[in-house]
Amino acid sequence: MKALIPVLIGLFAVTAQAATPNEILAGYRAEAAKSNPRYQSSAELGAQLYTHPFGVSAKMPSCSSCHSDDPARGGSHVVTGKAIQPLAPAANAERFSDLAKVEKWFRRNCGEVLGRECSAAEKADFISFVMRGR
Amino acid sequence: MNATHMLAPLFSIFLACAAQADDLRLPAGAPPAFQSECGACHLAFPPRLLAAEDWRRVMAGLDRHYGDNASLDAPTRRAIEAYLVENAGKPRKLGPGGTAAPGEAPRLTATAWFKRKHHEVPPASWRHAEVRSPANCAACHKQAASGSYREREIVMPGGRRWQD
Numbered sequence: 001m002k003a004l005i006p007v008l009i010g011l012f013a014v015t016a017q018a019a020t021p022n023e024i025l026a027g028y029r030a031e032a033a034k035s036n037p038r039y040q041s042s043a044e045l046g047a048q049l050y051t052h053p054f055g056v057s058a059k060m061p062s063c064s065s066c067h068s069d070d071p072a073r074g075g076s077h078v079v080t081g082k083a084i085q086p087l088a089p090a091a092n093a094e095r096f097s098d099l100a101k102v103e104k105w106f107r108r109n110c111g112e113v114l115g116r117e118c119s120a121a122e123k124a125d126f127i128s129f130v131m132r133g134r
Numbered sequence: 135m136n137a138t139h140m141l142a143p144l145f146s147i148f149l150a151c152a153a154q155a156d157d158l159r160l161p162a163g164a165p166p167a168f169q170s171e172c173g174a175c176h177l178a179f180p181p182r183l184l185a186a187e188d189w190r191r192v193m194a195g196l197d198r199h200y201g202d203n204a205s206l207d208a209p210t211r212r213a214i215e216a217y218l219v220e221n222a223g224k225p226r227k228l229g230p231g232g233t234a235a236p237g238e239a240p241r242l243t244a245t246a247w248f249k250r251k252h253h254e255v256p257p258a259s260w261r262h263a264e265v266r267s268p269a270n271c272a273a274c275h276k277q278a279a280s281g282s283y284r285e286r287e288i289v290m291p292g293g294r295r296w297q298d
Contacts, residue, residue: 059201079201080176081266081273111203 021089021096025127031120039121046129049122056115063113063126071130087130096127158182159281161221165213171206172214177271177278179242181221185228188240189218195239223247243268262291 025041032039051069053061059078060066068075071087086092096102110118118126158180160168172178181189193215196204206214229246242248252268259265264273271278274296277287288296 057201076266077175079267081264081270082176083272108203 019097019099021127021131024096024099024102025124025131027099028120028124028127032124036121039124041121041124041128043125043128043132046125046127046132047134049126050129054114057112060113063109065113070134072133088133089131090133095130156283156285157281158278158283163220164217165210167206167210168214168217171204171210175202175204176269179269179271180281181218182223183228183242183245183248184218184223184240185225186219186222187225188242189222190215191240193218198239200239241269259291264291 029039029041032041050063050067050071055061064075065078066075066084067087072091074086075084076082077084085094087095089095089097106118106123110116110122160178160180164178169178184192192199193211196206196211227247229250231244231246231249248268259274260268262273266273271283274288274290275283276289277284285296290296
């Protein structure tokens, strides 16, 4: 096992794209600005997105179904009951620090809750909201 | 040799078996994705809780995973399946039940072994808001994340300690 540790650290360094929430937010903003040059990210729109009952999934109609009404608090998975750590970077430093992970969860959870992929603008709004807080 | 001496080895075998029943630590060799993928939405379940054939069926239907789309890229899926199959439980020990009706995914909470272990749990506890699903091991087995399922670690919903 000891021999494996350097290998594992090496793998981590290659796969994890260390970033700050602000960098990730800036990336989505820039992408959104490509299709709408006047785009500005909005924590307010992000808050609406977070609590909007899309109703695509009966069990998880909105983001807040699992993440709770307050991203600075934890939540729990509505089906499995597993505890979910807070989404807000202020409460949980791991959040929005790895672009690949952020993309994976947007892809998976937007599919689940909205029934489609989220746009770059929605992602930027969402991150603005969880960074600002309620 | 007196009776105590003769019984001592038997007693240690008994202790070893008793310890094994509540020790469900993950076997070595789990691919990193086992925790980060499977363990993101539910406990990274001990492979021993389902038979190899049932794990293969679970991994063949990840796009419809108990109501969620939990699809993985092919190399990750293969690595996790290999780990689960290699460390799977013995069908003889688990008993019938894990394999559900045709077309339905197997459930590790439906094996005869799981039901026997939990037959004293009242129905209201399963339905409790803190539990939600019988697959939420950590709701009562407070050390489940580290693979320990000792009886003295059980806290029932509402804070009651488990007593026989």
